[in-house]
Structures are given as structure tokens and as C-alpha cells.
Amino acid sequence: MYGLETKLWIEKKSVLGKELATILVGLGALRFGDFTLTSGRRSPYYIDLRLLPSYPSALERIADMYVAVMENEIGMSRLKVAGIPTAGLPLATAVSLRARLPLIYVRETPKLHGEMKMIEGVLSEGDEVVLIDDLATTGGSLLKAASAVRASGGHVSHAVVLIDREEGGSENLASAGIELHAVSRISDLLSWLEAVGGIPVDKVDTIKEYLKEVRSK
Numbered sequence: 191m192y193g194l195e196t197k198l199w200i201e202k203k204s205v206l207g208k209e210l211a212t213i214l215v216g217l218g219a220l221r222f223g224d225f226t227l228t229s230g231r232r233s234p235y236y237i238d239l240r241l242l243p244s245y246p247s248a249l250e251r252i253a254d255m256y257v258a259v260m261e262n263e264i265g266m267s268r269l270k271v272a273g274i275p276t277a278g279l280p281l282a283t284a285v286s287l288r289a290r291l292p293l294i295y296v297r298e299t300p301k302l303h304g305e306m307k308m309i310e311g312v313l314s315e316g317d318e319v320v321l322i323d324d325l326a327t328t329g330g331s332l333l334k335a336a337s338a339v340r341a342s343g344g345h346v347s348h349a350v351v352l353i354d355r356e357e358g359g360s361e362n363l364a365s366a367g368i369e370l371h372a373v374s375r376i377s378d379l380l381s382w383l384e385a386v387g388g389i390p391v392d393k394v395d396t397i398k399e400y401l402k403e404v405r406s407k
């Protein structure tokens with residue numbers, strides 16, 4: 191059985207998810223069409239969280255949601271946050287400012303001039319690093335960043351995203367010893383939007399069908 195504090199956090203997190211869904215729909219960040227994802231997978235929906243930094247008040251609220259997840263599910267002492275460019279970097283920067291935690295960022299490929307680094311900022315042997323990205327699909331981008339941080343001596347046990355698209359990311363990260371934390375899962379966002387009529391019924395069905403198909407593979 192969960193303790194009272196955990197039950198309270200579950201309630202709070204559910205409210206955060208509803209607020210997140212409202213922000214996403216309000217900003218037009220939830221798109222429908224035929225999208226090729228970074229993993230090569232084809233998806234009938236896409237969430238564009240790169241819009242968020244163009245709306246500072248929304249970005250600030252979103253940063254506080256990440257911080258709430260970190261406080262309640264990870265603990266905040268002696269952490270560094272690592273932003274995963276491109277989408278994750280402005281979000282991690284906002285989290286770093288709200289939580290007063292040091293920021294590093296992990297390039298996708300090592301820089302080919304200057305200091306030729308893959309990781310920017312101050313990372314020391316043994317530092318506890320929490321990865322921050324906008325969302326997880328397969329978890330491949332987070333795994334790649336975790337490898338780079340670990341190769342430079344950092345410890346990575348947690349990753350935080352706004353949205354878990356529930357396409358294997360959590361399981362793939364768990365096999366590398368990383369717990370995935372998400373402000374909300376796509377299925378929870380969808381339930382709320384369906385309940386309040388936040389998106390058309392045929393769009394809800396499109397995502398549900400897609401999730402069913404992904405899960406059956």
C-alpha cells in the first residue's frame with residue numbers, strides 16, 4: 191500500500207497532467223498527419239514541444255512540472271541536469287534556473303572544432319546527472335546521451351520527460367539501469383482530453399489505434 195504522501199503526489203501529478211494537456215492543445219503542439227519519428231517509426235500524431243520557449247509563461251509552468259517530478263520521485267540533492275538538444279535543451283535550462291541546479295548539455299555528435307567536446311559544461315567524475323528531454327518514444331535519444339555522460343564519468347539513474355509516448359522507452363531505459371519519469375503518459379493525456387472533449391473523437395481514436403498497433407509488435 192502507498193503512504194499518504196505518495197497518494198497525494200499521485201493526485202497532484204494527475205492534475206499536472208491535465209494542465210499539461212490543456213497547455214499542449216492551447217498552443218497547438220499536438221499535431222495530426224503522417225510523421226516520421228527520430229527512430230524511423232511512422233506516427234499519425236506528433237507533439238511539438240519546441241514551441242514552448244516561444245511562450246515564456248507556459249515554459250515556466252512546464253519547468254515547475256519537471257521540478258515537481260524531480261522533488262517527488264528522485265530527490266534534489268547534489269544533482270546536475272543534462273539537456274538533450276534540441277528540444278530538451280531549453281526545457282533543461284528552464285529547469286536548471288527554477289531548481290537552481292547546475293546544467294550540462296550533451297551534443298548529438300562531438301563538435302568537430304574548438305575543444306571537440308560531446309558534453310558541454312562542468313561534469314566531474316561521480317556527478318549524479320538527471321537527463322532532461324521533452325519526450326520519450328523509444329528512449330533511444332536518452333540512451334545515447336546516458337552513454338556519453340557515463341563515458342565521461344557521470345552517474346545516470348534517472349531521466350525526466352514531459353511526455354512518455356509509451357512506445358518502449360521506459361522498458362529500454364530500465365534495461366540500461368535508468369528510470370524514466372514523465373509528467374504524463376500519452377494515454378493519460380488522451381483520457382483527459384477525451385473526457386473533456388479537448389480534441390475531436392476521431393483524433394482520440396487515431397492515437398488509440400496507433401498505440402494498440404505499437405503495443406502489439
Ligand SMILES: O=P(O)(O)OC[C@H]1O[C@H](OP(=O)(O)OP(=O)(O)O)[C@H](O)[C@@H]1O
Binds near residue numbers: 274278323325331
Ligand atoms: O525516444 P526517441 O525514440 O529517441 O524519440 C524521442 C526524441 O525525438 C525527438 O528529438 P529529435 O531527434 O527529433 O531531435 P530534436 O530535439 O533535435 O528536434 C525528441 O525531442 C526526443 O529527443
Ligand SMILES: O=C(O)c1cc(=O)[nH]c(=O)[nH]1
Binds near residue numbers: 228239277327
Ligand atoms: O519520436 C519522435 O521523434 C518524436 C515524437 C513526437 O511526438 N515529437 C517529437 O518531437 N519527436
